[in-house]
Amino acid sequence: MVAGELVQEHLRADTGAPEDITVVRKSPQPESARRPADTDSCSDPACGGPDRHRDPEELEVPPDERAAMLPVAGGGEAEEAGGRAPETRLYWRRFAVLAVFSLYSLVNAFQWIHYSIITNVFAKYYGVTNDKVDWLSMVYMVAYIPLIFPATWLLDRRGLRLTALLGAGLNCAGAWLKCASVSPDRFGVTVTAQVICSVAQVFILGLPSRIASVWFGPREVSTACATAVLGNQLGTAIGFLLPPVLVPNTPEDLERTVIKDKPPLPPSQAQAVLPGVSLDNYSYKQSIINLIKNKAFVLLLISYGILTGSFYSVSTLLNQIILHYFQGQELNTGRIGLTLVLAGMVGSILCGLWLDHTKTYKVTTLVVYLLSFVGMLVFTFTLDLNNIYLVFFTAGVLGFFMTGYLPLGFEFGVEITYPESEGTSSGLLNAFAQFFGIIFTLIQGWLTTAFDPLAGNVFLSAWILLGVILTALIKSELKRHNVNMATESKALQAVSVSSRRVRAAAILGEAGSSEELSCC
Secondary structure, X not given: XXXXXXXXXXXXXXXXXXXXXXXXXXXXXXHHHOOOOOOOOOOOHHHOOOOOOOOHHHHOOOHHHHOOOOOOOOOOOOOOOOOOOOOEEEEOHHHHHHHHHHHHHHHHHHHHHOOHHHHHHHHXXXXXXXXXXXXXXXXXXXXXXXXXXXXXXXXXXXXXXXHHHHHHHHHHHHHHHHHOOOOOOOHHHHHHHHHHHHHHHHOOOOHHHHHHHHHOOOOOHHHHHHHHHHHHHHHHXXXXXXXXXXXXXXXOOOOOOOOOXXXXXXXXXXXXXXOOOOHHHOOHHHHHHHHHHOHHHHHHHHHHHHHHHHHHHHHHHHHHHHHHHOOOOHHHHHXXXXXXXXXXXXXXXXXXXXXXXXXXXXXXXXXXXXXXXXXXXXXXXXXXHOOHHHHHHHHHHHHHHHOOHHHHHHHHHHHHHOOOOHHHHHHHHHHHHHHHHHHHHHHHHHHHHHOOHHHHHHHHHHHHHHHHHHHHOOOOOOHHHHHHOOOOOOOOOOOOOOHHHHHHHHHXXXXXXXXXXXXX
């Protein structure tokens, strides 16, 4: 454990309110009671000196991330001194909020991919070419890019509830309209319905990190974000599985709302220092500018867009890739897609749990990204071995890391851009993912048609390798975590207007942050 102490959190049940869990943060010890940071004068590990018998893998963790690791249960309590920290509380309702969001995110993700996984069937049914069916998937990516800015503006100005209602309502409208498209001469109706669903996803994809941040405590925020993303992944998995089963290839026969903007009391110190920002004085434009000026976030935008866009491209073209090597295997194609996403769901949850325990954002993100590159290479060069079971395995490995990366990008983005809005940073990440998804799908689709799937997969592998390099260049500065674990806790009172950034900067300074906030 590095010098300086980390604050222990305690949960205690409120006997007067069974639904609430109260979080009480003790003030840290005075400066004079701290252990000296300089360990050169002592070689004994017990007094802060280096431990020559430590596991070498522990020594490879960057100091700024190792310092962010949360203390394990049973650690000593810091004595109260100085002012009191803002009151925080966890509410049981947060699980209902998370469940409802995950369900309608699932439905939206299902409607994204359920046409593409049986491209050959719909192309024959509607009498159109494969590329037109591909656009039923890519319209999700096209719609996201221009609409993400008004959507994140709405989220910041009007709150979580209205944004969630818009997403769920448009999703429902698109699904009902699809019921009227069941006729070979109604491809235009199908396109219209899919456009509506694609607009709905703009109000859905950016919410996981926002819901996690405003409803969940610092020890569960990454797991909550991963769970919210899991709902979307599960919808994609069902979209891969059910359509080939329900629509076989037969060419011869042609009242109380549980989601609120935020809980009455914040779940963490990072949220407690950001209350009461006046909406009339909030500058969405300035928030965008601050994010663009953040070099670490720009690198994350590009690397996240590359890997997630690659996943979108592989998912959209999976039918054409598999059927090139395995003729007549439409059912197994859907099952392979299911395997890819289910493995990714497991990866997402495991990564979220790991982040909540260690806070090693950059190390975890880089390792998962690198293994995604390896998984893509293995998947690419084993397709022509004529072993369908091997394809199931390699697709599962690819999905575990590639899809498991999604919540990592969200949470890493929130950490390095705090105190900017979580919805805005997540929205930009998704916008870049849609942008790269469009480009990659068009180019990989052309390479697959003009040459073979090998050429398209090698193209994606080269870009993923570039993403690995960019991820390695990202400077890890865990701003939100530093606020949660601030060693000098003071009574912070709400200030006016742009206090969101000012107060967060002050707390980050007290937490020992060595650099100025890049967003301030």
